[in-house]
Amino acid sequence: MVVGDFAEQIDLVVIGGGPGGYTAAIRAGQLGIKTILIDEQTNLGGTCLNEGCIPSKALLHAAEVIELSNEAATFGLQFQRPQIDINKLRSWKDGIIDKLAQGVAGLCKSNQVQVIKGQARFLNEQSILVSSDAGTSQIQFKQAIVASGSSIVKLPSLLKNPKDSNSKRILDSRSALQLQEIPTSLLVVGGGYIGLELGTVYAALGSAVTIVEMTDGLLPGVDRDLVKPLANHLSTTFKNIFLNSKVSNLEDVGDGIACEIIVEQAAAKKEKFDYVLVSVGRKPNTSDLGLETTMIELDKSGFIKIDQFCRTNNKKIFAIGDASGQPMLAHRAMRQGQVVAEVIAGLPSAFDNIVIPAVVYTEPEIAWCGVTDIEVKEKGLKVDIAKFPWSASGRAMTLANTNGLTKIIYDPDTMLIKGMGIVGPRAGDLIPEGVMAIEAGLTLTDLANTIHPHPGLAETIGEAAQTALHRQGRRSKQS
Ligand code: FAD
Numbered sequence: 001m002v003v004g005d006f007a008e009q010i011d012l013v014v015i016g017g018g019p020g021g022y023t024a025a026i027r028a029g030q031l032g033i034k035t036i037l038i039d040e041q042t043n044l045g046g047t048c049l050n051e052g053c054i055p056s057k058a059l060l061h062a063a064e065v066i067e068l069s070n071e072a073a074t075f076g077l078q079f080q081r082p083q084i085d086i087n088k089l090r091s092w093k094d095g096i097i098d099k100l101a102q103g104v105a106g107l108c109k110s111n112q113v114q115v116i117k118g119q120a121r122f123l124n125e126q127s128i129l130v131s132s133d134a135g136t137s138q139i140q141f142k143q144a145i146v147a148s149g150s151s152i153v154k155l156p157s158l159l160k161n162p163k164d165s166n167s168k169r170i171l172d173s174r175s176a177l178q179l180q181e182i183p184t185s186l187l188v189v190g191g192g193y194i195g196l197e198l199g200t201v202y203a204a205l206g207s208a209v210t211i212v213e214m215t216d217g218l219l220p221g222v223d224r225d226l227v228k229p230l231a232n233h234l235s236t237t238f239k240n241i242f243l244n245s246k247v248s249n250l251e252d253v254g255d256g257i258a259c260e261i262i263v264e265q266a267a268a269k270k271e272k273f274d275y276v277l278v279s280v281g282r283k284p285n286t287s288d289l290g291l292e293t294t295m296i297e298l299d300k301s302g303f304i305k306i307d308q309f310c311r312t313n314n315k316k317i318f319a320i321g322d323a324s325g326q327p328m329l330a331h332r333a334m335r336q337g338q339v340v341a342e343v344i345a346g347l348p349s350a351f352d353n354i355v356i357p358a359v360v361y362t363e364p365e366i367a368w369c370g371v372t373d374i375e376v377k378e379k380g381l382k383v384d385i386a387k388f389p390w391s392a393s394g395r396a397m398t399l400a401n402t403n404g405l406t407k408i409i410y411d412p413d414t415m416l417i418k419g420m421g422i423v424g425p426r427a428g429d430l431i432p433e434g435v436m437a438i439e440a441g442l443t444l445t446d447l448a449n450t451i452h453p454h455p456g457l458a459e460t461i462g463e464a465a466q467t468a469l470h471r472q473g474r475r476s477k478q479s
Pocket residue numbers: 015016017018019020021038039040041045046047048049051052053054056118119120121147148149150173194285288289320321322323328329330331332333361
C-alpha cells in the first residue's frame with residue numbers, strides 16, 4: 001500500500017533520529033529549513049538514548065551506590081547488603097528514557113520538524129522511499145543527511161549450534177540493558193568499554209562476572225597507566241579476567257550456557273555460565289540504505305566518507321554520527337549534527353574541533369582527550385608528561401578513593417597542552433578542562449596558574465602542571 005507521496009520537494013530529510021540526526025533536524029528547524037526526520041524506532045533518541053549511553057549510565061549509578069555502600073565499611077559505616085527490586089530498578093531506568101524521548105519529540109515539534117516513523121531507503125540521489133506498517137511513501141528532497149548510526153556486531157562463529165542465536169541466555173548490549181534478571185554467573189566476551197561497563201553493573205548487582213579479552217589488556221587502545229587502576233579494581237569485583245584468551249562453542253544447555261575458554265594458548269577449558277554477554281563491537285548502518293543509488297563512497301570499514309563540513313562526495317547528501325566514522329560517540333554525533341545544519345543553512349560552520357573526549361564510565365572512570373601515550377610512541381612525538389597521583393590528593397582521601405591518576409601531555413618547547421588523561425572517580429566530569437585547554441591553546445603554565453577549588457579532584461590537574469613546571473625549574477608565572 002502506498003500511504004501517499006509528498007507532493008512538494010522537501011528542503012531537508014534526515015535519516016535516523018539518534019543524537020546526530022535529532023540534533024541536526026532541530027538545529028535545521030531553528031534555522032528555518034523545512035525538515036523531515038525519519039526513524040524506524042518508536043522512540044526518538046537512537047542507540048544512545050534507548051539502548052546505549054543513558055540506560056547504561058542509569059544502571060552504573062545504581063552499581064556505584066552499591067559499591068560505595070560496600071566500601072563505607074572502611075571508615076566505619078556498615079550497611080546491610082541491599083535488597084534489589086529489579087522491577088523497580090528497570091522502571092526507573094525506563095522512565096528516564098521515556099522522559100528524555102518525550103523531550104526530543106517536543107523539541108522537534110516546537111522547531112517545526114516533521115517526524116515520520118518508518119524505514120528509509122534512497123531510490124536515487126533526490127528521493128527516498130519510506131516503508132512502515134502503514135505502507136510506503138516517497139519523499140523528494142533537496143538535501144539529505146544520513147544519520148543512521150551503528151549496530152551490534154554479531155559473531156555467529158562463537159556458537160556451537162546456529163539455533164542458539166536466539167538463546168535468551170546469550171545477551172548483547174541491548175538485551176543486557178533490559179535487565180530481565182540478575183545472572184548468578186555472567187561471562188562477558190570482550191574487554192572493551194561496553195563490556196566493562198555492563199560487567200560492572202552486573203557484578204554490583206551480585207553476578208559472578210568473568211571477562212574474556214582476546215588482546216593482552218583490557219580496553220585495547222587506551223593508555224596502560226590509565227587502565228591499570230581500573231584493572232586493579234576490577235580484579236577485586238570480577239571473579240576472573242582472562243587476557244590473551246578466546247571463547248568458543250557457546251551452547252545453550254537449558255540451565256545455562258556451556259562454552260570453551262582458551263586462556264593464553266593453554267588447553268581449552270569447558271565452563272558453564274548462567275548467561276553470556278557478547279560485546280565485541282559495533283558496525284556502521286550503511287549497507288541497507290540504498291546508498292549505491294547515490295554514488296556515495298564508503299571506506300573499507302563501511303563508514304561513509306565525509307569532509308570537515310560532513311559532506312559526502314554527493315553534494316546533496318551529508319553524513320554524521322556513527323555512520324560516518326570513528327570515534328563512535330554520541331557527543332561527536334551531536335556536534336556534527338549542529339555543524340551540518342549550519343553548513344546547509346549557509347552559515348560559516350565546520351567540524352573543526354581539535355579533540356573529541358572519551359570516557360569509560362566504570363569505577364574508577366577513565367577519561368582522556370587529545371594525544372595519548374600510545375600515539376606518542378607510534379608517531380615518535382616530542383612531548384613531556386606531567387603526572388599527579390591521586391594518592392596525594394586531599395579530596396581523593398576524603399572520598400576514601402585514591403585509586404587515580406591525572407596526567408597532562410604537553411609540548412616542552414611551546415608548553416602547549418596536547419593531551420590529558422585521567423583515571424579516578426568522576427574523571428569524565430574533569431576531562432572538559434583538558435578539552436577546553438587544548439581547544440583554547442592553553443599552556444601548562446595556564447593550568448598551573450588557574451585557581452582550582454580546594455579540596456577538589458580538579459586540583460589534581462593544577463598540581464600535575466605545577467609539579468612538572470617545578471621539575472623543569474620553570475616558575476609558574478612564566479609562560
Ligand atoms: P544512533 O544513535 O545509532 O541512531 C541512529 C538511528 O537511526 C537509530 O534510531 C536507527 O534505528 C535509525 N535508523 C537506521 N537506519 C535507518 C533507516 N534506514 N531508516 C530509518 N531509521 C534508521 N556514546 C557516548 O558518547 N557515551 C556513552 O556513554 C556511550 N555509551 C554507550 C553504551 C552502549 C551500551 C552503546 C551500545 C553505545 C554507547 N555509546 C556511547 C555510543 C552512542 O550510543 C553512539 O555513538 C550514538 O548513539 C551515535 O549516534 P547516531 O546519531 O550516529 O546514531
